[in-house]
Amino acid sequence: MAFGQLVKRHIVDTRPLGVPAYRRLWLGQAVSHVGVGATVVAVGQQVWDLTHSSFYVGLLGMANLIPLIVFGLWGGAVADAVDRRKLLIAGSLIAWVSTLFILVQALLGLGNVYLIFAAVALNSTGFAITGPTRGAIIPRILEPELVPAANALNSLVYSIGAVVGPMLGGVALANVGFAAAYAMDALLFSASLYAVLRLPSLPPLGEVIRPGARAVIEGLSFIVRTPVLLMSFVVDIIAMVFAMPRALFPQLTAERFGGDLTALGWLTSAMAIGAVAGALFSGWVGRVSRQGVALVAVIAVWGLAVAAAGLANELWLVVVFMAVGGVADVISSVWRQSILQLYAPDEMRGRLQGAFMVVVAGGPRLGELRAGATATAFGLTGAWVGGGLACAVTVLVVGLSVSGFRNYRARQ
Template identity: 85%
Template sequence: MDTRPLGVAAFRRIWLGQTVSNIGVGVTVVAVGQQVWELTHSSFYVGLLGMANFVPLIVFGLWGGAVADAVDRRKLLLAGSLIAWVSTLFILIQALVGMDNVWLIFVAVALNSTGFAITGPTRGAIIPRILTPELVPAANALNSLVYSIGAVAGPMIGAVALANGGFAVAYGVDALLFTASLYAALRLPSLPPLGEVRRPGARAVAEGLRFIAGSPVLMMSFVVDIIAMVFAMPRALFPELTDVSFGGSPAALGWLNAAMAIGSVAGALFSGWVSRVSRQGVALVVVITVWGLAVAAAGLADSLWLVVTFLAVGGVADVISSVWRQSILQLYAPDEMRGRLQGVFTVVVAGGPRLGELRAGATATMFGLSGAWVGGGIACAVTVIAVGLSVSGFRNFRAHQATAPR
């Protein structure tokens, strides 16, 4: 793994802060899904958590990206981080007092998603400002490792917290660990906007969307990710699978939630070769096809360890896809538009899995657990091949073309 970006102090602090705070996020992901399942015993309601995340992501992701192009990005990162932290305290309080109200949980999740929708584009737009262009792909691989570490350690810690202390302990861990991210944002230098500043609003957002629409490569990098997440993300089905197949074991739930991230950690740790791949359009289609087939295989497995293994294979493919897509976007966009494009990226990357969770929960209600899981993975593989290879600009895209327009 290329660790040169960690030699830059500002990036190192952001990276370490995110590493710690994302463990807490992973704890909450497990706890909130399980709490909704215990309150409703419905995978559809667990899937609705995805919509509670997705709606604020659309609104505040696009708006937050536009604001990130017009204000000091350090101040905006702090503001978004504080909103996310308040939401974590809110969900902790509801668990402490035993409200047991699924709609209050949805409100807390939506508030947290609002904070993430602001910080995600802002943080993504900061990276090319504090690093030289040649370090950006390595930085994205390191950031993928951050999210993967959180998604591995978080569910494991969450399983222990649920088994020994309940929901309040799990949410308390998240609230405590999130302070590391706040500290990292505080230590950033001032990052005022560069180039032409547009007033945040519908016009600024529309400019970013037109920029994407005018680039088949950028557009397809979003489309293939939406296909991957909407068709094949099985996370909303984990509580039901745990209850049906593994006796409701918190440990099994932790392993299922951590499985894809285990693969992502492995993929990120050995990601040095990723920057040497030239035909990244075709390569993205290949790795997303692998992701879909791995998810389908996990749905056919009859033991916990086989499910975990196949999901981990999918995680390897997913992290490689993420590094390529993020690097193309960050290097392709001029600085005065990076926030807006990162806003769209955040909506797609974070919103896609939420729509996938809703799809999984709804189809499980109609077609059963296996049909929703396996069918989604196969549909992903077939669709991404058909769509991804149909656009010649994307199919023939070479890595060196990412830095062309300025």
């Protein structure tokens, strides 16, 4: 096979960009995610400057998580009952208002940490509404064969934003201040809002159930009754709870790299760098039909890569292994999202996307709690390496034990 053909087969599949509605959404996300990354850095630093307390910085995670759980499930139920375009506009406006709010508090120099928490919670509410809605829209505007490629493209812009956004945010903080980082986010978010406004009407299909507790419970029950969907959630929880080492980065930096903050920056960026590479060369992902087995395999690779990183003593080697983990993680994300979008009927997609968001948001935070607790009990190496190995073994045993998931083929 010629080199050009080999590259074409493995480079990210850009066919979904030929669909105007998706192309606008993708470009809007590509621009807005950079601003989001800048705000993430600025918010954490501003809270630290105001309180000099890591506890308060950690509370930002709770300010994000609680609205994601509550409104993620509710927003998914609403997405199955109303025009998804209108709901996406409403959620986007909520997120944009929250960005303007945090910008205003910085410009006025209010210096109130509770106002920042409120702004973060409001932004998380908007994201909890738009996330499930956006995920449920993708199969409506694209042919099924293009959905995995679209998810790879989405992962690419998210990962690039996670690398570029914090860098630009750091430059803005160092040279201008917090308001500059927040202003960047507010300005860049307008690209995403424009793309949403250009979407066609997307009224609900199939049976419409009034949003509420019954609709949410019905969506969760559907997941429990469907082995393929249930296992796609279970394997992700295994990956994040057992093997997410992010809470151990500061301790690793202090113990092995002399507290060098540059090393901490590399550790923090390593997974995102790997995710960018994985998404760029994801052209083969949509051609894999046995996605259940493949998903188990890449999560096992993730666990082994994390374990290897925990044993490395050289910074470059830790970064390389964590980048390999980032590649495995982004491929896992593409397959999990594709299974969810294509296996479920359209009238359930919003609710299932809401549950997916709760797992994606909650898993890493539970993983950080697990890492911190086990590091206290067993030390840094035990918590880091043991978690990675436990992930690899557990996902192989659990993931391959369910025949429906093990035999799942994407083209059925």
